[in-house]
Amino acid sequence: MTALSLLYSLVYQFGDNFAYLVLAALGLAVIFGMMGVINLAHGEFIMCGAYVTIISARHGLPLPLAMLLGALAAAIAGIIIERLVIRHLYDRLFDSVVATWAISLIVQQTMLLVAGPSLEGIGTPFGSFSLGDYSFSTYRAVLPAIALGILLALYWLFFRTNYGVCARATIQNARMAQCLGLRTDRLYTLTFALGAGLAGLTGALYAPTMTVVPTMGSNFIVQAFVAVVVGGANVIAGTTPAAGILAIIQTGLTASYGQLFGQIGLLVTVIIVIRLMPQGLGNLFSRSR
Amino acid sequence: MTRLLETRALTKRFGGANVINGIDFQIDTGEIRCVIGPNGAGKSTFFKLITGEHTPSDGSIHFLGRDMNRVLPHERIRMGMSIKFQIPGVFADLTVRQHLQLGLYRAKDVSSTSLDELLHRFMLEQEASVLACNLSHGKKQWLEIAMAVSLGPKLLFLDEPVAGMSVEETHATGELIKRLRDAGLTIMVVEHDMTFVKQIASRVSVLHGGRLFADGPLDEILGRDDVAEIYLGRKK
Amino acid sequence: MKQLELVSRGARRKRATSLSLKFLPWLVALGLPLIVDSNASGNFAYCLVWAFGAIGLAAMWGYGGILSFGQTAFFGLSGYAYGIIALNFGDSWITSWGSLLAALVVSVAAATLIGYMIFYGRIKGVFIGIVTLSITLVLETFMSQTAGPQWAIGAAKLNGYNGMGGMPQLTIPWHGGPLTLENTSFYYFVLALLALVYWVTRKLLDGPFGLTLIAIRENPQRAEMLGVDIRRHQLLIFVFGSTLGGLSGVLYTIWGSYITPSTMGLTSAALPVIWVATAGRKSIGGAIIGTALLVWLSQNLAVYGSQYALILLGSILLIVVLLAPEGLLPYVITHLRRLATRPQSNAVPEPQTALKAGRGSKS
Numbered sequence: 001m002t003a004l005s006l007l008y009s010l011v012y013q014f015g016d017n018f019a020y021l022v023l024a025a026l027g028l029a030v031i032f033g034m035m036g037v038i039n040l041a042h043g044e045f046i047m048c049g050a051y052v053t054i055i056s057a058r059h060g061l062p063l064p065l066a067m068l069l070g071a072l073a074a075a076i077a078g079i080i081i082e083r084l085v086i087r088h089l090y091d092r093l094f095d096s097v098v099a100t101w102a103i104s105l106i107v108q109q110t111m112l113l114v115a116g117p118s119l120e121g122i123g124t125p126f127g128s129f130s131l132g133d134y135s136f137s138t139y140r141a142v143l144p145a146i147a148l149g150i151l152l153a154l155y156w157l158f159f160r161t162n163y164g165v166c167a168r169a170t171i172q173n174a175r176m177a178q179c180l181g182l183r184t185d186r187l188y189t190l191t192f193a194l195g196a197g198l199a200g201l202t203g204a205l206y207a208p209t210m211t212v213v214p215t216m217g218s219n220f221i222v223q224a225f226v227a228v229v230v231g232g233a234n235v236i237a238g239t240t241p242a243a244g245i246l247a248i249i250q251t252g253l254t255a256s257y258g259q260l261f262g263q264i265g266l267l268v269t270v271i272i273v274i275r276l277m278p279q280g281l282g283n284l285f286s287r288s289r
Numbered sequence: 290m291t292r293l294l295e296t297r298a299l300t301k302r303f304g305g306a307n308v309i310n311g312i313d314f315q316i317d318t319g320e321i322r323c324v325i326g327p328n329g330a331g332k333s334t335f336f337k338l339i340t341g342e343h344t345p346s347d348g349s350i351h352f353l354g355r356d357m358n359r360v361l362p363h364e365r366i367r368m369g370m371s372i373k374f375q376i377p378g379v380f381a382d383l384t385v386r387q388h389l390q391l392g393l394y395r396a397k398d399v400s401s402t403s404l405d406e407l408l409h410r411f412m413l414e415q416e417a418s419v420l421a422c423n424l425s426h427g428k429k430q431w432l433e434i435a436m437a438v439s440l441g442p443k444l445l446f447l448d449e450p451v452a453g454m455s456v457e458e459t460h461a462t463g464e465l466i467k468r469l470r471d472a473g474l475t476i477m478v479v480e481h482d483m484t485f486v487k488q489i490a491s492r493v494s495v496l497h498g499g500r501l502f503a504d505g506p507l508d509e510i511l512g513r514d515d516v517a518e519i520y521l522g523r524k525k
Numbered sequence: 526m527k528q529l530e531l532v533s534r535g536a537r538r539k540r541a542t543s544l545s546l547k548f549l550p551w552l553v554a555l556g557l558p559l560i561v562d563s564n565a566s567g568n569f570a571y572c573l574v575w576a577f578g579a580i581g582l583a584a585m586w587g588y589g590g591i592l593s594f595g596q597t598a599f600f601g602l603s604g605y606a607y608g609i610i611a612l613n614f615g616d617s618w619i620t621s622w623g624s625l626l627a628a629l630v631v632s633v634a635a636a637t638l639i640g641y642m643i644f645y646g647r648i649k650g651v652f653i654g655i656v657t658l659s660i661t662l663v664l665e666t667f668m669s670q671t672a673g674p675q676w677a678i679g680a681a682k683l684n685g686y687n688g689m690g691g692m693p694q695l696t697i698p699w700h701g702g703p704l705t706l707e708n709t710s711f712y713y714f715v716l717a718l719l720a721l722v723y724w725v726t727r728k729l730l731d732g733p734f735g736l737t738l739i740a741i742r743e744n745p746q747r748a749e750m751l752g753v754d755i756r757r758h759q760l761l762i763f764v765f766g767s768t769l770g771g772l773s774g775v776l777y778t779i780w781g782s783y784i785t786p787s788t789m790g791l792t793s794a795a796l797p798v799i800w801v802a803t804a805g806r807k808s809i810g811g812a813i814i815g816t817a818l819l820v821w822l823s824q825n826l827a828v829y830g831s832q833y834a835l836i837l838l839g840s841i842l843l844i845v846v847l848l849a850p851e852g853l854l855p856y857v858i859t860h861l862r863r864l865a866t867r868p869q870s871n872a873v874p875e876p877q878t879a880l881k882a883g884r885g886s887k888s
Contacts (some may be wrong), residue, residue: 038651085843085847088847089846089847092850093651094592094650094651095846095850097651097654098798098802098842098846099842099843099846099847101795101798101842102799102839102840102842102843102846103839103843104839105792105795105835105836105838105839105842106835106836106839106840106843108835109832109833109835109836109839110832110836112832113830113832113833113836218791221791222662222791225655226659229652229655258670260666260667260669260670263662263666264663264666264667267659267660267662267663267666268659268663270655270656270659271642271656271659271660274648274652274655274656275642275646275648275656340750362749362750363749363750363752363753363754363755366749366750366751366752367752371750372750374747374750378744378746378747378750379744379747380739380740380743380744380747380748381743382739382743383736383739383740383743387736390733390736391733391736391737391740391748391751392751394733394736394737395751395752395753436751440751440752
């Protein structure tokens with residue numbers, strides 16, 4: 001029994017890390033993969049989703065609705081930022097990195113001033129269950145499944161809807177897409193909003209499990225970055241296996257040496273992957289990109 | 290007359306196709322060699338193999354008698370090759386003078402007389418302090434050639450040097466190239482403009498389907514019916 | 526004839542203005558301690574300390590096109606190196622200077638290794654930024670967990686998040702006992718060092734090396750076809766720029782007798798980029814002035830709360846990126862120049878036409 005529970009504990013850890021990596025990375029991957037923009041304000045969209053979720057839940061909204069509201073709030077914030085800032089920088093991608101970093105700094109510090117260092121949270125739903133000596137949070141055990149569900153929904157969105165076709169056409173050849181009558185500027189706005197909304201959803205999903213602070217985005221963004229760089233620009237065929245492999249590395253290192261070495265392991269992996277496979281894993285798994 | 294450049298059975302495959310198929314090619318000093326051929330014949334790939342941008346799938350390249358296997362592009366330049374590309378590749382933020390200084394630094398010859406001489410020879414004296422991005426197309430081409438020459442090379446490659454030029458500019462460029470040859474440079478030119486080829490070439494090589502179709506003195510090659518046929522698809 | 530006279534007078538006026546602009550900041554800096562007390566001098570020294578890393582970043586980014594987020598990594602590396610060596614080998618005046626040199630050597634070695642991996646591994650563009658940022662974060666994460674007592678090198682305890690302190694400052698031999706360089710004397714030392722570094726950097730970047738860097742930045746393939754060994758040039762400027770980051774770190778550690786991992790965190794890594802982007806990355810002198818001013822501004826704002834300083838910096842950066850991507854100083858200078866030439870607009874031709882007619886002088 002103890003061997004089984006030990007095994008499950010590792011599986012649980014893996015699932016937990018995997019879900020965290022995937023959910024952290026998705027919004028960033030969508031924006032990077034579709035538009036080549038490295039959105040360093042990604043963490044702040046996550047924070048936005050988390051804050052809106054907590055605040056609306058505390059005002060009586062049922063949790064699932066609060067989460068959707070959080071994702072929506074982040075998406076709207078994304079639209080605003082895309083229209084005001086990002087759209088001027090599509091031909092200057094280096095500068096978009098710097099600009100989004102500036103936005104991240106401004107939003108983080110403003111939130112610190114306005115909302116104070118932390119917000120009283122809500123409890124993690126569904127309680128816990130135990131196996132042998134270990135007890136696990138039911139909610140976090142279920143998150144990997146939710147993450148996979150979101151991935152499937154994204155796959156459906158990109159490959160089975162009209163939006164998906166238009167978006168993929170625009171990525172591959174924006175000028176040609178315009179000649180065919182596609183409103184590329186609207187597509188970019190929608191896509192950025194999608195990425196921001198996904199980030200907000202991540203924040204919403206994790207809000208019940210952690211102390212919500214204005215700087216919470218920084219925790220997510222490192223993981224997100226690592227997963228996107230290792231996975232490459234391909235949102236689904238890249239990010240998913242990347243998250244899987246990275247989760248294995250992180251779980252292994254954390255189990256042996258502790259949390260911080262797990263982090264270091266991820267960062268070192270990024271460096272190695274950039275050195276050896278600059279296009280990321282996605283290239284191995286997909287036909288064209 | 291020394292053998293400057295030689296390729297033996299040079300072959301390059303991309304995917305399953307032999308883009309360059311067993312080319313035996315030689316250039317001796319003092320020549321102006323024009324390489325012509327229809328589109329898709331492999332002229333650009335041939336160039337890139339010689340400069341080191343591509344590695345051969347088979348065969349060898351010898352420059353000044355030395356096997357170029359594993360010699361990196363910038364090392365080949367140092368040995369005496371110099372290239373002017375088809376698409377003007379100037380440095381937007383630098384002036385004409387600075388462009389030439391770049392090459393002269395490499396050639397370890399920073400005297401202002403060399404700089405002035407280059408400016409004069411390539412008719413760029415007026416534009417010495419102009420930023421390269423503000424030059425007209427023709428002047429940009431001349432700047433490119435001037436840069437290539439500023440390195441003091443032994444063998445100069447020109448990839449479509451008169452593309453986009455007017456008739457007068459083309460003729461002026463031709464005279465310029467002939468003066469360069471008279472000054473001791475060996476030059477290999479890829480060009481489509483037959484008037485230009487007739488103006489400057491001593492020998493002509495014809496590439497077709499990745500092979501060396503014909504090779505010989507200017508009059509002989511241009512008089513051949515089969516050369517006209519591969520260009521025009523019918524008998525002359 | 527009259528037109529030519531007006532043109533040359535305008536050109537002479539321009540040259541006089543730019544010459545005086547060049548020397549003015551140095552004169553002001555020299556005279557500053559005479560009008561403020563020694564504590565304030567010490568604070569000004571603090572502002573100047575960051576300028577070295579900014580020079581390094583401007584050289585790498587503005588000339589070489591290499592955006593490295595690793596300045597703070599070398600900052601921390603050399604800072605800790607100085608602390609460790611100085612804490613272990615006593616505080617005679619010789620060893621304090623020896624520690625400074627050794628700490629710089631550490632940066633040179635690390636930069637050579639990292640630079641080799643990056644440039645000879647053909648890593649380009651944004652990925653250079655990502656790799657350097659990752660290295661910075663690895664260092665920060667690693668140093669943060671060195672809190673336990675087993676984490677000590679000789680007599681120097683690393684202390685994790687809390688940071689390492691108490692290392693000796695720089696001293697010089699003086700009759701009557703070694704003189705510690707602090708406040709005013711430290712300020713003059715830093716100023717002198719800054720002048721030296723500025724002169725060396727100018728010599729380096731105004732010559733063939735700088736020209737080649739610009740060519741590599743603008744069109745790497747073309748540069749390679751001019752016989753330029755791109756990777757060697759990039760490695761050299763990377764080592765140069767990063768070591769300057771390390772110099773900032775050493776001087777910071779000496780100034781406060783203190784170094785902590787937070788100097789290598791995400792927010793800290795952004796600061797050099799913010800300063801240099803705002804000041805204008807293609808100007809070394811601009812980078813110095815811009816950095817010193819922005820640090821001074823942040824210091825004063827931090828009294829109200831560090832959030833205000835960071836919000837201001839972030840907003841400045843955003844405005845600069847959107848409106849003046851070449852940097853604020855070049856933007857201001859360009860507009861001042863336009864204003865200066867306008868009163869004679871019927872005599873001096875517009876810059877565009879002047880260039881086309883071959884009479885302009887911009888090099």
